Amino acid sequence: MSNINFVKDGEVVDASVRILFEEASEQLSNYLYYKEHGFTELSADIPEEKFSSVSGVGKGSLTVAGQQYTDNVRYKGYASTVNLKKYTSELAYSEEDLHWIGRAGSTKRILEFKNNIADHVNALNANVNSDAAKLFYLGQGTIFFAGVGDSVPLFDQAHPIRKSGATANPNLFYTGFGASTTHLAFDADPLVEAIQRMNRFTLNDDTQMLPCKRLRILCSNENQETVARVLTSMYGPDTSWLGKNSASKEFQAGLGRTIDFRIIPDMPYAYKDFWFVEDLDRANKMLWMVWGWKPRLNNQSEYRKGTYYNDGSVLFAPHAADWRFGFASKGDGTAVS
Numbered sequence: 001m002s003n004i005n006f007v008k009d010g011e012v013v014d015a016s017v018r019i020l021f022e023e024a025s026e027q028l029s030n031y032l033y034y035k036e037h038g039f040t041e042l043s044a045d046i047p048e049e050k051f052s053s054v055s056g057v058g059k060g061s062l063t064v065a066g067q068q069y070t071d072n073v074r075y076k077g078y079a080s081t082v083n084l085k086k087y088t089s090e091l092a093y094s095e096e097d098l099h100w101i102g103r104a105g106s107t108k109r110i111l112e113f114k115n116n117i118a119d120h121v122n123a124l125n126a127n128v129n130s131d132a133a134k135l136f137y138l139g140q141g142t143i144f145f146a147g148v149g150d151s152v153p154l155f156d157q158a159h160p161i162r163k164s165g166a167t168a169n170p171n172l173f174y175t176g177f178g179a180s181t182t183h184l185a186f187d188a189d190p191l192v193e194a195i196q197r198m199n200r201f202t203l204n205d206d207t208q209m210l211p212c213k214r215l216r217i218l219c220s221n222e223n224q225e226t227v228a229r230v231l232t233s234m235y236g237p238d239t240s241w242l243g244k245n246s247a248s249k250e251f252q253a254g255l256g257r258t259i260d261f262r263i264i265p266d267m268p269y270a271y272k273d274f275w276f277v278e279d280l281d282r283a284n285k286m287l288w289m290v291w292g293w294k295p296r297l298n299n300q301s302e303y304r305k306g307t308y309y310n311d312g313s314v315l316f317a318p319h320a321a322d323w324r325f326g327f328a329s330k331g332d333g334t335a336v337s
Contacts, residue, residue, distance in 0.1 A: 032125055034132035036262045037218055038283030038325065039318065042290050044084060049290065051321035052149075053077030059207065075162040075204045078149030080321060082290045085131065088313045089123040095308070124295035124314040132289065133266035135318040136218060137274050139328060140172070148323050155328035157336060162204035169200045171327045174336045183330035186223060186275045188230050188247035194277045194327045195257075201324045209324060214280040215252070217261035222272040223331070227261045273331030282325035290317050 035041075054074055061070035131144075138144040139154035147153050150160055157170035173180040173193070184190035199211045219227050231249050244251060252259045267274065278287075292315030 030122060030125070032128055033262075033265070034128065034289050034318065037132060037136070037264065038216065038278050038280055038287045039132065039289040040284055040287065042288050044082065044290050044292050047084065047292075049082045050079050051082070051288070051319065052079040053204070053322060057205070073163075073205075077162065077204050077322065080147070080149035080319070082288075082317050082319045083146070084290065084292050084315050084317045086292070086313060086315045087124055087127040088311065089120065090312075091120050091310045093308050093310075120297055120310060120312055121295050124312055127314060128289075128295065128316060130266050131316075132318045133264045135320065136264060136276055136326075136328070137267045137271045139320075140330070145318075145320070148320055150323075154320050154323055155326070156323070159323055161202060161206050163206045166206075168202055169197055170336075171197070171201070171323055172336050173329055181336055183332055183334050183336060185273060185331045185333065186217075186219065186226055186230070186329070188245050190329065191217070191230065191247040191277065194329070198277065198279060198324075198327050203324075209282075212279040212282075213257055215257055215259040216278050216280055217259070218264050218276040218278065219261060220267050220269075220272040220274065221263055221265065222269070223275060224261070224263050227275070231259060231261065271330075274329070275331050276326055276328050278326040282322075286320060286322040286325040288319045288321060290319050292316060 054076055057072050057074060060072065063069060134144045135154070140156070142153050145154055147156075152158050152160075155171050157167075157172050157174040159168040159170065160166065161168050173182060173184055173190070175181050180190070180193060184193075195212060195215065199209075201209045203209060217227055217231075230245070230247050233245050234248050234250055235245055246252075249259055293313075294316070295312065295314040297310060297312040
């Protein structure tokens with residue numbers, strides 16, 4: 001992308017403007033929040049890094065006295081390639097801008113100009129935040145993220161197991177475990193069912209994973225009150241005669257689990273009902289923010305034909321090396337397809 005004009009209508013150099021509100025301080029891109037969503041940072045060493053895994057040793061075989069010992073095998077996971085993306089931004093300002101700022105005699109005005117140059121990095125931060133969010137809310141398709149190498153989307157009902165080739169427990173609501181075949185809206189019972197399904201995930205040697213211990217829910221701005229209510233209410237959560245709320249923090253703590261939530265600010269309103277559960281311990285090994293380089297600006301501006309140009313770029317990719325860290329629901333009651 002290219003920001004053609006530094007200030008489109010010249011307010012920064014207009015001496016008659018006494019109060020100038022610099023909006024960059026209010027931008028969401030003032031900070032990078034992907035770490036709150038379970039991403040671990042990794043610096044790429046080559047342009048197209050690959051992620052894979054190798055299974056543990058599977059179960060032993062029942063053997064009678066004198067019988068030959070049976071072989072055991074470790075299985076490779078499905079390899080996936082990191083697709084690094086480069087975003088660029090160019091900010092242009094004319095020599096006239098600099099001239100009139102210098103003549104304005106206002107230290108405050110010169111400071112506003114310098115702040116705008118420094119805030120240029122927000123343009124690139126916005127790309128990082130946006131793509132990290134897309135890995136989740138576009139994760140039921142392959143348009144943004146091609147998947148973890150098993151030929152299905154990140155969130156799907158048909159993840160194969162390497163050992164048997166059979167379909168694993170899905171990380172969506174789907175027939176086969178539990179009764180739900182639709183994308184359930186967030187509530188106590190759907191959350192409990194999602195956790196139960198995650199505890200049944202099997203690895204590539206077809207052995208069951210360790211149960212979830214540190215859980216985090218990701219949701220939209222519009223859904224955060226509902227999520228907070230479910231996690232904090234000990235009963236119902238709406239009426240006291242419904243019994244203990246099995247999805248509350250206190251109840252889950254009694255089962256040896258911690259659970260909290262974060263919002264995905266860059267998830268569009270059209271996806272407001274989407275929600276996700278992730279196990280942070282699994283995500284620590286499976287969910288990555290891969291950097292070619294972090295958002296950076298050129299130390300010096302380039303001068304061409306009466307105009308100064310300040311260039312910035314970032315090279316990165318959010319990447320999931322495995323699907324077993326999370327569970328997703330569209331939350332809209334539609335059938336899982």
